[in-house]
Amino acid sequence: MQSVHIVSAYDEELKYLSKRIAAMGGHAERMVEQAVAALVNVDHGLAQKVIQDDLVLDEGQREIDDKAIIIIARRQPMATDLREIVGAIRISADIERVGDLGKNVAKRVASVDGRQPNSLFRGLEALADLALTQLKEVLDVYASRSVERIGFVRDRDDQIDAMYTSLFRELLTYMMEDPRNITPCTHLLFCAKNIERIGDHATNIAETIYYIVTGDQMPADRPKGDKTDKVVLPGTVPAK
């Protein structure tokens, strides 16, 4: 009886970690959605709310770290359970970073006046939709541990990169049309970059889930994120 009780309490501890991570994931998704909405509608109040909300994720990560270490010390888990716990530490760190990225977008609302063309804001929304869909589906895979579904992650990461590169070009073009666009569009560039990075964190989480379930690491040479480092618009380099 005692032994059943102990095992069951242990299971509850592991389930608690998963549940906290699911809650942190939902919180991070809402933060990013609201940050992008604040940016598009130049809603300073909503931006402030997002900035405040980030504390919840900082505390969530700290709690998961503390709990995970207590579980390891007390239960001395082996193999799969140990991967579960170390995986929870990693995933909560990625989710906390997603929240930071949402907060960074919200902080830039102060520097954007909403006068930039609609297509830019639609582009940022579309990029955020794609990155958030990626994050949601990866967190679904975490909840179900159905690692065989994980193939979608790389295809969608490619789509996110392509969309980011196109937005990057559009922003540069707009900056070149009128110097008054340079400051706000620079802030939008960093917002786009932050959103693109959310996709990278979703991919990190997918890799951690793969490791939890299989005990193996996914191959290291995954081509990562940003392809804009080679973007040079014609006619923009000073003539020789």
Next chain:
Amino acid sequence: MQSVHIVSAYDEELKYLSKRIAAMGGHAERMVEQAVAALVNVDHGLAQKVIQDDLVLDEGQREIDDKAIIIIARRQPMATDLREIVGAIRISADIERVGDLGKNVAKRVASVDGRQPNSLFRGLEALADLALTQLKEVLDVYASRSVERIGFVRDRDDQIDAMYTSLFRELLTYMMEDPRNITPCTHLLFCAKNIERIGDHATNIAETIYYIVTGDQMPADRPKGDKTDKVVLPGTVPAK
């Protein structure tokens, strides 16, 4: 005799983690130094070397993760030792990210022609010097576990932020002077941002060291990095 032998092998395992982290830290520092040198001298060969070098850190992080988990499973460490091992996992993740940031700078060498004013490149070098000094000293604290010295971290992080903000303004001004500067200066902006982020990772590492040594977390409300989200240069917002 057997017990002494086991304890000593265990100590060796812990020391091995610290040694690998010191080596990864040195590797990351060199990558960032070379990335900035490649940028300043538009040295495409050196940039390629930095990009290749990043694989070493990916492998280093993976090795530390694997070793750490084996040690936890085999030795079932308590308290301080457990914090050592979990701390090693965290620090190696931060160092791996520093390497990624160095690689990102190196990748942008392809898009910068070196025709931007000298002061910009001197500014980037100074920012990188400061961030690398921060990283080096934090890694020294890790090697010596002399956590009482850790106070310097926040002061220097403030200096890094101030220097980054000033460089950010300078880059925007230069972009507004001539649209042909927009593309290369946008890439330099991202380089500056990457270098500023190195300071944040050094601060993360300092927090982890504090946790290893004391078992406590540093307070969460440390003001983080980038203050440029509020930078709007006068006359750059379209008139109402």
